[in-house]
Amino acid sequence: MSPDWSAMFTFSVSPLEIFIRGSTVYWFIFVLLRVAGRRDVGSFGVADMLVLVLIADAAQNAMAGEYKSIVDGLVLVSTIVGWTVVVDRVSYFVRPVGRLLASDRVCLVHDGVIARRNLRREYITEEELMSELRVRGIADLGEVHRAYIEADGNISVLKRRARD
Known part of the structure; x- marks a missing residue:
């Protein structure tokens, strides 16, 4: 054929x-x-x-x-x-x-405090957030200045500056 x-x-x-x-x-x-x-x-x-x-x-x-x-x-x-x-x-x-x-970034952690309303809005559990922080070498929320979920879905973390 x-x-x-x-x-x-x-x-x-x-x-x-x-x-x-x-x-x-x-x-x-x-x-x-x-x-x-x-x-x-x-x-x-x-x-x-x-x-x-x-x-x-x-x-x-x-x-x-x-x-x-x-x-x-x-x-x-x-x-x-x-x-x-x-x-x-x-x-x-x-x-x-x-x-x-485009999606805006959303703050998930502000000066070591979880923004629970934003976590709920993005359907992220505290366990998922803490897992993402641990992947970035952060064991304690007190180390985080800001954490954002970016437009592409990734979580970016800004650490607190070391105090002298």
């Missing part, structure tokens, strides 16, 4: 429809992951994970033949990458948009 060369390289669906479908799915998942929070994402950025999953699925469909043509998949992958580039550039150049699309 020989390949159908003309079917592989012609559109089986309107490129505009592919663009609209890809854009809709991209923004739906982006907002969904943004609302769900950064805790479950870890050090992977939400946009990074989103692009990876969507491109993998779009490319798989194009390669496996769920689309009737390769160019359908290429348009979808291009749409996903295009939105990623647009979001990154707009977030960088238009500060209010960047603040809207």
Whole structure:
């Protein structure tokens, strides 16, 4: 059985429809992951994970033949990458948009005292926080000036300065 060369390289669906479908799915998942929070994402950025999953699925469909043509998949992958580039550039150049699309850091420890409300808001237990602090070589909360959960889900720690 020989390949159908003309079917592989012609559109089986309107490129505009592919663009609209890809854009809709991209923004739906982006907002969904943004609302769900950064805790479950870890050090992977939400946009990074989103692009990876969507491109993998779009490319798989194009390669496996769920689309009737390769160019359908290429348009979808291009749409996903295009939105990623647009979001990154707009977030960088238009500060209010960047603040809207990116998570702020949240203080978890302030001068050795756990900010319990912020821990609850980020769904982090005290045990998880203390585990993260121990990984960074901190055995006692008194050693911590500030600890933040960053936009990418990592916890950063600023130690107290040694008193003379």
